[in-house]
Structure formats: structure tokens, C-alpha cells
Amino acid sequence: MATADIGQSIASRRGEILQEWGGHLRDAGTLNSGRIKQSELDTQTREFLDLVIKTFSGPATDVESHQRTLRQNIGEISRSRAIQGFTPTETATFIFSLKQPLFDALNRDYAKDPAALARALWAVTELLDGLGLYSMEVFQKSREEVIIRQQKEIAELSTPVVKLWDGILALPLIGTLDSERTQVVMENLLQSIVEHAADYAIIDITGVPTVDTLVAQHLLKTVAAARLMGADCIISGIRPQIAQTMVHLGVELNVVSKATLADALAAALRATGRTVQAMRTPSATANGLLAPKA
Amino acid sequence: MDRIPILKMGRALLITIQVDMHDQMAIALEEDLTAKIAQTGAKGVLIDISSLEVVDSFIGRMLDNIAAVSRVLDAETVVVGMRPAVAITLVELGLTLQGVKTALNVERGFELISRRLQDTGAEDGGAGE
Amino acid sequence: MPIQSSDDIVRVRQEVRKRAAEQGLGIVDQTKFVTAASEIARNTLDYGGGGSVHLEVVTDGLRKGLRLIFEDQGPGIPNIELALTDGYTTGSGLGLGLSGSRRLCNEFAIESEPGKGTKVTIARWK
Numbered sequence: 001m002a003t004a005d006i007g008q009s010i011a012s013r014r015g016e017i018l019q020e021w022g023g024h025l026r027d028a029g030t031l032n033s034g035r036i037k038q039s040e041l042d043t044q045t046r047e048f049l050d051l052v053i054k055t056f057s058g059p060a061t062d063v064e065s066h067q068r069t070l071r072q073n074i075g076e077i078s079r080s081r082a083i084q085g086f087t088p089t090e091t092a093t094f095i096f097s098l099k100q101p102l103f104d105a106l107n108r109d110y111a112k113d114p115a116a117l118a119r120a121l122w123a124v125t126e127l128l129d130g131l132g133l134y135s136m137e138v139f140q141k142s143r144e145e146v147i148i149r150q151q152k153e154i155a156e157l158s159t160p161v162v163k164l165w166d167g168i169l170a171l172p173l174i175g176t177l178d179s180e181r182t183q184v185v186m187e188n189l190l191q192s193i194v195e196h197a198a199d200y201a202i203i204d205i206t207g208v209p210t211v212d213t214l215v216a217q218h219l220l221k222t223v224a225a226a227r228l229m230g231a232d233c234i235i236s237g238i239r240p241q242i243a244q245t246m247v248h249l250g251v252e253l254n255v256v257s258k259a260t261l262a263d264a265l266a267a268a269l270r271a272t273g274r275t276v277q278a279m280r281t282p283s284a285t286a287n288g289l290l291a292p293k294a
Numbered sequence: 295m296d297r298i299p300i301l302k303m304g305r306a307l308l309i310t311i312q313v314d315m316h317d318q319m320a321i322a323l324e325e326d327l328t329a330k331i332a333q334t335g336a337k338g339v340l341i342d343i344s345s346l347e348v349v350d351s352f353i354g355r356m357l358d359n360i361a362a363v364s365r366v367l368d369a370e371t372v373v374v375g376m377r378p379a380v381a382i383t384l385v386e387l388g389l390t391l392q393g394v395k396t397a398l399n400v401e402r403g404f405e406l407i408s409r410r411l412q413d414t415g416a417e418d419g420g421a422g423e
Numbered sequence: 424m425p426i427q428s429s430d431d432i433v434r435v436r437q438e439v440r441k442r443a444a445e446q447g448l449g450i451v452d453q454t455k456f457v458t459a460a461s462e463i464a465r466n467t468l469d470y471g472g473g474g475s476v477h478l479e480v481v482t483d484g485l486r487k488g489l490r491l492i493f494e495d496q497g498p499g500i501p502n503i504e505l506a507l508t509d510g511y512t513t514g515s516g517l518g519l520g521l522s523g524s525r526r527l528c529n530e531f532a533i534e535s536e537p538g539k540g541t542k543v544t545i546a547r548w549k
Contacts, residue, residue: 314433314436314437315433316429316430316432316433317429317432318429347440347454347457348436348440348454348457348458348461349458350458350461350462350465351462351465351520351523352461352465377454378451379450379451379453379454379455380454382451382454382455383451383454383455383458383527386455386523386526386527387458387462387523387524387526387527388522388523388526389523
């Protein structure tokens with residue numbers, strides 16, 4: 001019994017299969033969320049089934065290329081499901097709900113030949129299971145892509161570089177730092193140094209609960225890079241626990257560090273030849289600056 | 295073969311590297327610069343690398359060499375305008391450019407050199423410029 | 424691409440930069456990879472007596488990347504482990520180039536035997 005027979009069997013009941021399949025998918029709730037429309041789903045099922053038919057009906061030499069096309073097709077469908085926020089089960093259901101209609105079709109054609117029926121069912125199962133697994137892999141990878149992209153966006157949004165004074169920038173870091181986020185943040189800082197022609201960049205880690213060796217290394221690399229560019233960094237807000245951890249981990253911080261952002265600002269101002277002075281008549285000026293106009 | 299132009303600005307020499315240099319250009323630059331320092335008595339050398347997208351260990355060595363030779367000839371070298379991507383790469387590569395001073399741009403680099411000139415001028419007891 | 428002269432090294436840098444940008448690598452990743460390529464190309468020329476580099480776009484399904492294979496028929500590297508330690512140099516500057524380049528790439532592999540030339544493969548993914 002050639003696979004071509006399987007192909008013919010499926011092809012001859014194409015319409016019924018598509019209807020049954022579509023019904024299963026609707027029952028499973030694929031259309032409920034509105035993320036995909038009936039017409040789109042119909043196109044997807046039609047294209048997929050036709051590719052399956054081609055795989056079974058074509059000459060043996062074409063089987064590999066047809067299977068590749070099938071994988072590509074299901075890969076694209078899984079990817080779009082992942083990005084649109086479907087669950088893994090909803091995505092896998094696309095393939096697995098095709099089994100029943102196909103089995104029904106083969107059952108009717110091979111009813112009189114149990115051995116051939118078994119072979120046919122197995123061939124179809126093998127193909128669909130393999131594609132099902134592949135679709136899950138693609139789904140997984142696509143989800144990871146989405147997460148990575150979102151992480152990047154969060155990193156860029158939550159750590160703006162602030163100008164404290166002419167030539168003095170501050171980067172207040174908040175939350176836990178992972179390797180990826182730290183790199184993005186540091187690149188932004190260096191770019192800001194160029195744009196503002198800053199002499200000093202104060203990296204404040206008051207809001208960072210833990211610093212592991214990897215993050216410490218990134219910090220130090222950033223300081224080194226800033227120095228190479230002609231600017232200097234000051235690290236402020238190192239909590240006592242972090243200081244202890246770093247010493248125990250053997251991390252040497254060869255950069256100026258100050259307890260608070262205020263100290264760091266004072267140091268940077270001094271280094272750039274500026275001081276802050278009290279004014280002679282504070283009350284008059286304070287009224288002018290802070291009180292509302294009468 | 296193109297040679298990189300060297301501009302005289304007061305007591306300093308300014309070199310702007312705008313092309314992806316190949317080895318002979320780098321060697322020629324070192325030679326031309328050494329000659330010009332001696333010829334003009336320049337006290338400072340500004341190398342503008344703001345157009346350089348890549349600095350590998352060869353270029354790094356060239357910058358180190360220029361700084362070392364200049365120092366012997368009593369001139370200070372300042373490399374300016376290093377791009378963030380280049381700085382990050384050099385740190386990862388392990389190239390520290392220890393003997394080279396750096397500044398963010400030509401203006402700052404010039405300030406650095408002027409400050410040094412003022413200092414040495416004071417040491418000479420006002421005999422220098 | 425051939426690596427027979429210092430002009431070739433410049434050409435390799437420009438080509439790698441172009442391809443890396445096409446694969447969507449960010450500017451920092453591009454710079455790191457082009458610098459690594461420059462280091463190894465220089466080794467191929469200075470230490471390996473000249474050779475060639477083969478560039479290929481690679482993909483593992485969803486990620487895209489760039490792979491470079493440098494080959495030369497030079498004297499080969501007698502002790503690869505030693506050559507890969509930071510600060511090692513044979514005077515021809517072989518040192519920093521290799522160990523530093525490894526840090527700049529996602530993938531780094533080197534095959535070499537004395538008298539049989541050297542093959543260095545590096546890759547960077549998006």
C-alpha cells in the first residue's frame with residue numbers, strides 16, 4: 001500500500017475533513033477571543049491540509065521537501081499564535097484536532113483491510129505528532145523572543161540618565177539588575193556621556209538590593225569604558241551588605257565611590273571647579289522664588 | 295598613497311583620523327607626526343578618533359607608540375572622541391591604553407593640553423609661553 | 424575573501440561590518456565582532472603568512488547570525504591553551520588578539536597544529 005493511497009483517501013474527502021476539523025477548532029474555543037477570524041482560520045486549515053495531502057501523494061523524492069514546507073507552514077502559524085498570546089494548548093490543538101477527521105476518513109476507506117488501516121493510521125500519526133512537537137518548540141522560542149523584547153523596553157524605560165548639572169550626569173539604578181538589562185543601561189549611559197559631553201557620571205545603586213559578580217563586572221567595565229572616552233564615574237549608594245558581598249566575592253571596585261548621591265554630586269562639583277554657596281539675603285530671594293505672586 | 299593631514303593649532307598638533315586606516319598609513323602617520331613635533335616644538339598632540347568605528351590592537355599599539363614618542367619629545371598626547379561602542383569593545387579586548395590620556399572632544403582635549411602648558415610655563419618661571 | 428595584504432584586512436572589516444548590520448546586530452555587537460575579525464585577520468596575515476576568510480550567514484531557526492572561518496597554511500600554533508591566556512605574546516603580538524577576540528564573540532573555535540596551518544572559526548548571534 002503506497003502512501004499515495006493515503007493521500008488520495010484524504011484528498012477525496014477533503015471537504016468533509018476541513019469541515020470536521022473546523023468544527024473541532026471552534027468547539028475548542030479558537031475563535032472565542034477574537035484574536036483570529038473565521039476566514040483566517042479557514043485559510044490556515046485549508047493550506048495545511050493541502051500540504052499534508054501533497055506530502056502523501058507526491059513522489060518519494062519530494063517527500064522531504066514537502067515535509068520541510070509543512071514545518072515552515074506550522075512554524076509560522078505557531079509563531080503568530082505565540083505572539084498573539086494564545087496558550088500552548090490552543091496552539092497545539094490546531095494540529096491535534098486534525099487527527100480525528102483524518103482517522104475517520106481513513107477508517108471508511110480501509111475498513112476492509114485492518115492491516116493497511118493500521119499502517120495508514122500510523123503514517124498519519126507519525127507525521128502529525130512530529131509537527132505537533134515542532135510547533136511547540138517554535139511556540140516556546142517565539143514566547144522567549146517576546147519576553148526578551150519586553151525586558152529591553154523595560155530596561156530602557158526605567159533607567160533614564162539625568163543631567164544634574166553642566167557636565168554631571170546621574171544614572172539612578174532601581175530594582176534587580178540582570179546581565180541583559182545592565183548592558184542596555186550601560187550602553188545608554190555611555191551614549192548620554194557623549195551627547196551631554198559630561199565629565200562625570202554618577203551611578204547610584206541605592207535602589208539595587210543585590211549586586212552579584214556579573215553585575216559588578218558590568219559596572220566596572222562601564223567605568224573603564226567611560227574613562228577610555230574621557231569621562232569619569234562615581235558610584236554612590238552602595239549599601240553595607242553589598243559592600244560586604246563584593247569584598248567576599250573578591251570584586252575590587254577600583255572607582256571612586258561615595259555613600260550617597262549627594263556626596264557624589266558634591267565631589268563632582270568640586271572636581272569640576274565649582275562650589276555651592278549660601279546667599280547673603282536668603283529671605284528676600286526665597287520669597288521671590290518660592291512664594292506665589294500676590 | 296594618502297597621508298593623514300596634521301594641523302597646527304597654537305602649540306598643539308591636531309590629527310583627525312577619518313578613514314579606516316591600513317598598516318602603511320599608520321606607520322606613515324607615526325613618522326610624519328614625530329617629524330612635525332620636532333619641527334614645530336609642539337607641546338601637545340590631539341588625535342581625533344570620533345570617526346573611527348573600529349579600534350583593534352594594531353591601532354591601539356599605534357596610539358600607545360605615538361604617546362610614548364611624543365612624551366620623549368616633551369609633548370602630551372590626548373586621544374579624543376572615542377565612540378561608546380569602541381570603548382566597550384576595547385575594555386572587553388583588554389586594551390587599556392595606559393599611556394594615553396583621553397578626552398570627550400577636541401575642545402576638552404585642548405583644555406587639557408592648555409592646562410599642562412600653563413603649569414610648565416609657571417615652572418619655567420615665566421620663560422615659556 | 425583573501426587575506427594577503429593589509430588592504431585586505433581593511434576590506435574584511437568593511438565586509439563583516441556590512442553583513443553584521445544586515446543580520447540586524449546592534450552597533451555594539453557589530454563593533455565587537457568586526458574588531459575580533461580584524462584581530463584574527465591580522466594574525467592570519469602576520470603570523471600565518473596570509474590566508475583567507477569565508478563569511479557565512481547562519482541561522483538556528485529563529486536567531487540569525489554571522490560566522491567567519493579564517494584559514495592559513497602557516498606554521499601553526501604549538502600550544503593553543505597558552506596562546507589563549509591573557510597577556511601571552513610571541514613578540515609578533517599574537518597574544519591579546521586571540522584571548523581578547525574570544526571574549527568578543529559568541530562562538531570561538533581554533534584548530535591548529537605545528538606545520539599544518541591554522542583554522543579559526545568565530546560567530547556572533549543577534
